[in-house]
Amino acid sequence: MSKKLTSRTEDYSKWYNELVVKADLAENSAVRGCMVIKPYGYAIWEKMQAELDKKFKETGHQNAYFPLFVPKSLFEAEEKNAEGFAKECAVVTHYRLQNDPDKPGKLRVDPEARLEEELVVRPTSEAIIWNTYRGWIQSYRDLPLLINQWANVVRWEMRTRLFLRTAEFLWQEGHTAHATKAEALDEAKLMNNVYANFVENFMAIPVVQGVKTESERFAGADETYCIEALMQDGKALQAGTSHFLGQNFAKAFDVKFANKEGKQDHVWATSWGVSTRLMGALIMTHSDDQGLVLPPSLAPNQVVIVPIYKSDEDLNAITEVANSIITDLRAKNRTIKFDNRTTHRPGAKFAQHELQGVPLRIAIGPKDLANGTVEIARRDNLTKETVSLNDLVNRVEELLEDIQASLYKKALDYRDSHITEVENFDDFKNVLENKGGFISAHWDGTNETEDKIKELTKATIRCIPLENKEEEGVCVYTGAPSKQRVLFAKAY
Amino acid sequence: MSKKLTSRTEDYSKWYNELVVKADLAENSAVRGCMVIKPYGYAIWEKMQAELDKKFKETGHQNAYFPLFVPKSLFEAEEKNAEGFAKECAVVTHYRLQNDPDKPGKLRVDPEARLEEELVVRPTSEAIIWNTYRGWIQSYRDLPLLINQWANVVRWEMRTRLFLRTAEFLWQEGHTAHATKAEALDEAKLMNNVYANFVENFMAIPVVQGVKTESERFAGADETYCIEALMQDGKALQAGTSHFLGQNFAKAFDVKFANKEGKQDHVWATSWGVSTRLMGALIMTHSDDQGLVLPPSLAPNQVVIVPIYKSDEDLNAITEVANSIITDLRAKNRTIKFDNRTTHRPGAKFAQHELQGVPLRIAIGPKDLANGTVEIARRDNLTKETVSLNDLVNRVEELLEDIQASLYKKALDYRDSHITEVENFDDFKNVLENKGGFISAHWDGTNETEDKIKELTKATIRCIPLENKEEEGVCVYTGAPSKQRVLFAKAY
Numbered sequence: 016m017s018k019k020l021t022s023r024t025e026d027y028s029k030w031y032n033e034l035v036v037k038a039d040l041a042e043n044s045a046v047r048g049c050m051v052i053k054p055y056g057y058a059i060w061e062k063m064q065a066e067l068d069k070k071f072k073e074t075g076h077q078n079a080y081f082p083l084f085v086p087k088s089l090f091e092a093e094e095k096n097a098e099g100f101a102k103e104c105a106v107v108t109h110y111r112l113q114n115d116p117d118k119p120g121k122l123r124v125d126p127e128a129r130l131e132e133e134l135v136v137r138p139t140s141e142a143i144i145w146n147t148y149r150g151w152i153q154s155y156r157d158l159p160l161l162i163n164q165w166a167n168v169v170r171w172e173m174r175t176r177l178f179l180r181t182a183e184f185l186w187q188e189g190h191t192a193h194a195t196k197a198e199a200l201d202e203a204k205l206m207n208n209v210y211a212n213f214v215e216n217f218m219a220i221p222v223v224q225g226v227k228t229e230s231e232r233f234a235g236a237d238e239t240y241c242i243e244a245l246m247q248d249g250k251a252l253q254a255g256t257s258h259f260l261g262q263n264f265a266k267a268f269d270v271k272f273a274n275k276e277g278k279q280d281h282v283w284a285t286s287w288g289v290s291t292r293l294m295g296a297l298i299m300t301h302s303d304d305q306g307l308v309l310p311p312s313l314a315p316n317q318v319v320i321v322p323i324y325k326s327d328e329d330l331n332a333i334t335e336v337a338n339s340i341i342t343d344l345r346a347k348n349r350t351i352k353f354d355n356r357t358t359h360r361p362g363a364k365f366a367q368h369e370l371q372g373v374p375l376r377i378a379i380g381p382k383d384l385a386n387g388t389v390e391i392a393r394r395d396n397l398t399k400e401t402v403s404l405n406d407l408v409n410r411v412e413e414l415l416e417d418i419q420a421s422l423y424k425k426a427l428d429y430r431d432s433h434i435t436e437v438e439n440f441d442d443f444k445n446v447l448e449n450k451g452g453f454i455s456a457h458w459d460g461t462n463e464t465e466d467k468i469k470e471l472t473k474a475t476i477r478c479i480p481l482e483n484k485e486e487e488g489v490c491v492y493t494g495a496p497s498k499q500r501v502l503f504a505k506a507y
Numbered sequence: 508m509s510k511k512l513t514s515r516t517e518d519y520s521k522w523y524n525e526l527v528v529k530a531d532l533a534e535n536s537a538v539r540g541c542m543v544i545k546p547y548g549y550a551i552w553e554k555m556q557a558e559l560d561k562k563f564k565e566t567g568h569q570n571a572y573f574p575l576f577v578p579k580s581l582f583e584a585e586e587k588n589a590e591g592f593a594k595e596c597a598v599v600t601h602y603r604l605q606n607d608p609d610k611p612g613k614l615r616v617d618p619e620a621r622l623e624e625e626l627v628v629r630p631t632s633e634a635i636i637w638n639t640y641r642g643w644i645q646s647y648r649d650l651p652l653l654i655n656q657w658a659n660v661v662r663w664e665m666r667t668r669l670f671l672r673t674a675e676f677l678w679q680e681g682h683t684a685h686a687t688k689a690e691a692l693d694e695a696k697l698m699n700n701v702y703a704n705f706v707e708n709f710m711a712i713p714v715v716q717g718v719k720t721e722s723e724r725f726a727g728a729d730e731t732y733c734i735e736a737l738m739q740d741g742k743a744l745q746a747g748t749s750h751f752l753g754q755n756f757a758k759a760f761d762v763k764f765a766n767k768e769g770k771q772d773h774v775w776a777t778s779w780g781v782s783t784r785l786m787g788a789l790i791m792t793h794s795d796d797q798g799l800v801l802p803p804s805l806a807p808n809q810v811v812i813v814p815i816y817k818s819d820e821d822l823n824a825i826t827e828v829a830n831s832i833i834t835d836l837r838a839k840n841r842t843i844k845f846d847n848r849t850t851h852r853p854g855a856k857f858a859q860h861e862l863q864g865v866p867l868r869i870a871i872g873p874k875d876l877a878n879g880t881v882e883i884a885r886r887d888n889l890t891k892e893t894v895s896l897n898d899l900v901n902r903v904e905e906l907l908e909d910i911q912a913s914l915y916k917k918a919l920d921y922r923d924s925h926i927t928e929v930e931n932f933d934d935f936k937n938v939l940e941n942k943g944g945f946i947s948a949h950w951d952g953t954n955e956t957e958d959k960i961k962e963l964t965k966a967t968i969r970c971i972p973l974e975n976k977e978e979e980g981v982c983v984y985t986g987a988p989s990k991q992r993v994l995f996a997k998a999y
C-alpha cells in the first residue's frame with residue numbers, strides 16, 4: 016500500500032479515511048459498521064481515557080460497570096429515550112447455536128433457544144442504570160450519586176465512518192442523581208466544562224460551549240449542553256454532550272428519595288459522555304497532507320530518535336548518545352522511543368513517524384557525533400534545527416510546549432476566522448457554500464424554521480453559545496424578531 | 508438490610524453471596540445472569556487492571572480493540588472453538604425495534620430488520636481477531652504480533668454466581684502471533700508466569716502452575732497452561748489460563764507469513780486471559796465472617812481515619828492531626844481516607860470499614876489528642892495497638908507490609924496443608940469428602956478414567972503441575988501404570 020495520502024484539497028473525505036488506515040489508527044472489520052482500533056490508535060485513546068478519568072475522579076465521580084444488555088421492557092420505560100434509539104438497536108433474540116442439520120460443519124441459531132424477552136444491546140445506559148439506582152437511593156444521604164462507566168455501546172447506524180460514526184464505539188457515560196434541580200443543572204454544566212477544558216488544553220482543539228435546541232437534544236433530556244469544534248473542512252463536530260435529564264428517568268423508573276424533612280420526591284438526573292469520536296476530531300483538526308499531527312500531550316511517543324549509520328561502531332556510539340538522551344527525557348516524564356530497527360532504512364522511518372504524527376524526531380548521524388549535536392525535526396511545521404547535546408533536554412521541553420501551544424493557536428485562529436455573522440438568508444447560503452464554518456445568525460426560536468433551514472441547506476443549529484450577548488435582531492429565514500444569535504453549521 | 512453475615516461454617520455459599528452484596532462489590536441485575544459491578548468492587552478491579560496492564564506492557568504487548576460481534580460464518584471457522592462455545596452464545600438477529608401495533612407505548616422487534624447473517628456476541632475473540640490478523644501479517648518482519656484487549660464477553664451460562672460465573676464478564680484477552688512453535692510456546696508459558704506472579708505477589712493468593720489435560724483444554728488449543736488456587740472451602744478455582752493454539756486459528760483463517768527464506772508458512776498463536784472471576788478468588792481466599800479482607804496492594808483505601816469526638820473543638824483538633832497523617836502517608840504513595848461523615852456514628856463507620864476490608868483503621872479521640880497517640884486496628888487479624896504520632900508513618904508502613912505478607916502466608920499454609928497424596932480410590936473419596944483441597948494422585952492418562960472419576964466424585968483434574976517430579980505409580984482408579992501425579996479437586 017502506498018504511503019502517500021490523497022491531499023485534503025483533492026478529496027477531504029478520502030484523505031481522512033486513508034490517513035486513519037495508513038497511520039495505523041483503525042480499520043474497518045468484517046462486521047458491518049464496526050471498526051478495529053489498532054494499537055497505535057488505541058494508545059492515543061488510552062491517553063485520553065487516563066486524563067478524563069483523572070478529571071472525573073477529581074470532581075468526585077467513581078467508576079462502576081452495568082450490563083451490556085437492556086431487557087426490552089426496561090428499554091421502553093422512558094418513552095422519549097426509547098423512541099430516540101429504537102430505530103438503531105441491535106437485538107439479541109437467542110442464546111444458543113446448534114449444528115445446522117442441512118449444512119455439515121455449519122451452525123445455525125437454535126430455534127428452541129429463543130429468549131422470553133428480547134435484549135437490546137445498550138445504545139446508551141440510562142434505562143439499565145436508573146432501574147438499578149432505584150435500589151441504591153432511599154434518602155438524601157444517598158445523594159448525590161456520582162458514577163461513570165467506561166463501556167462499549169452499539170447504535171446501528173446505516174452510514175458509518177471510522178471513529179466518526181460506527182455501529183459499535185467506545186465511550187464513557189456519567190450518570191448522576193441529585194436531590195435538587197439546581198444541583199443537577201450545576202453538575203451538567205460542570206461536566207460540560209470538564210470536557211471543554213480537556214479538549215482545549217489536552218487535545219489542543221478550541222470548542223464553543225453551548226446548549227442544544229429542542230430538536231437537537233438527547234432523547235429523554237430536558238436540556239443538552241455541548242461542546243462544538245470546527246474541522247479543517249469547515250464542518251462542525253459535536254465533541255461531547257452533557258444532559259440535564261430533569262426527573263424524566265426517575266419518574267420512568269420510580270426512583271424516589273426521602274428529603275431531610277422526610278418527604279418523598281423523585282430525584283434529579285444528569286448524564287454525559289464523550290467517545291472514540293474524539294479521535295476523529297483530533298485527526299481532522301491538526302493533521303495535514305503528510306499525515307497525522309499529534310499534540311504532545313496525546314502522542315504515544317513524543318520524541319523518536321532515528322540513528323543514521325553505516326558501521327557497527329557508529330551505531331554503538333549513537334546508541335550510547337541515544338540512551339543518555341532517553342534517560343534525561345524520561346526523567347522529565349517525556350515518552351521517547353529509540354527506533355533502532357534494522358529492518359527499515361532511515362528514510363522509511365522518517366516517513367512512518369511523519370505519517371504517525373510523532374511531534375519531534377531526533378536524527379543522529381556520524382557528523383552529529385563528531386560535533387556533539389543532533390538534528391531535531393518538528394512534525395507540526397516541518398522545520399528542522401541542529402541542537403547541541405548540552406542544550407538538548409531544555410530545547411526538547413521548549414519545543415514540545417511550543418508545539419502544544421501552536422497547534423491550539425492555529426486551530427483557534429482557523430475557528431475564529433470561520434465564525435461569520437450573517438444577516439440574511441442569501442448571505443447564509445453563500446457563506447455556507449463558499450466559506451463554511453460556523454454561521455452566527457438570528458433565529459426565530461421555532462422548530463419549523465430550524466427544520467426548513469436544514470432541509471434547504473443541510474445546516475443545523477449546532478448550539479446556542481453559553482457566552483452569548485443579548486442582541487435584538489430578526490430571524491435570518493423568517494424575519495421574525497429574535498433576541499440572540501445561534502451558531503449554524505454543516506456537521507459531522 | 509442487616510450488616511451481619513451468615514457465617515462460613517453455617518453456609519459458605521450464602522456467606523459469599525451476602526458478602527459480595529453487603530460489602531458493595533456487586534449485585535445481580537435485571538438481566539438474567541448479568542451483574543452490576545458497584546463502585547467499591549470496580550475500584551478493586553481497576554487496581555488489578557492497572558497492575559496487569561503494566562506487566563503486559565513491560566513484556567512488550569500493546570492494547571487494541573476488536574468488535575463485540577462475530578459474524579456467524581467467522582465464528583464457525585475454527586471448528587473446535589465454535590463447538591466449544593456454540594451452546595452458550597447470545598445471538599443478535601435484528602437491528603431495529605418498532606412500535607408494537609398491538610400494544611400502545613410498547614416496542615417490538617421489527618420483523619423487516621432481520622440481519623442477513625446473525626452476529627454472535629463474542630464469548631472470546633479468537634475468530635474476529637484472527638480474521639483481522641490475516642491482513643496484518645505478511646512477513647516475518649510483522650512478527651511477533653503481541654496484542655492485548657480489555658473487553659466484555661458474554662457466555663450464556665445457565666447457573667450464574669456473582670463474579671464467579673456470570674453471563675457477561677469483564678476480562679483481558681491476549682492474542683499473539685509468532686513465526687515459530689517454540690516462540691509461541693514460550694509466550695504461552697511466559698504469560699502464565701506473569702499471571703502467577705501477579706496473583707501471588709499482588710493478590711496474596713498462592714497458585715499451582717500447570718497444564719490442563721486434553722478434556723479440560725480451551726476449545727481450539729493444543730495446550731492450556733493455567734494457574735489454580737484453593738479457596739477456603741477446599742474447592743479449587745482456575746484463576747487464569749494461557750493457551751498455545753498451535754496453527755489451528757492460522758489455518759482456519761488462512762494467516763500465513765513469508766519467512767526469512769521467503770517460504771510461506773502458517774503462523775503460530777497463543778491466547779491468554781484473566782477476568783473479573785479473580786474478584787471471586789480474592790474474596791474467597793482472604794475474607795472472614797466479619798466480611799471482606801483485602802491485601803493492601805488491592806485496597807482502594809489502605810488506611811481509613813475515623814474521628815471520635817463530641818465537640819466541634821475536638822473535631823477541629825482531630826482534623827488537624829488527620830490532615831498531617833494523610834499528607835505523610837500520601838507522600839509514601841499510600842491511599843488513605845478521612846471518614847468525617849456527620850451522617851454516621853463511629854460504630855457504624857467501624858462496622859462498614861470492617862465489612863469492606865480496609866486493611867488499617869486509625870481511630871483518633873480526645874484522649875489520643877492529649878497523649879499524642881492514635882489507635883490502629885488491623886483488619887486481617889483484628890488486633891489493635893496504640894501508636895505514638897511520632898512513630899505512626901513507619902508503623903503504618905510496617906503493618907501494611909506485614910498484612911500483605913501474612914495474608915499470603917496464611918493462604919499458603921492452608922493450601923499446602925490441603926494437598927493430600929492418596930494411593931487408592933477409597934482414600935481419594937474420603938479425602939475429597941472430609942478434608943477437601945487438592946488431591947495429588949496417579950492417573951493413567953486416559954480421558955475415560957478422568958470422566959469416570961468426575962462422574963463418581965465431581966472431582967476434575969485441575970492440572971498436571973509444571974514442577975512435578977517423575978514418580979512411578981499406579982492409577983488411583985484403574986491401577987494402570989503412571990509416571991507422575993496430577994492434582995484433582997472439586998472446582999468453581
Ligand SMILES: [Zn+2]
Binds near residue numbers: 265268269281
Ligand atoms: Zn414515581
Ligand SMILES: [Zn+2]
Binds near residue numbers: 760762773
Ligand atoms: Zn491456510
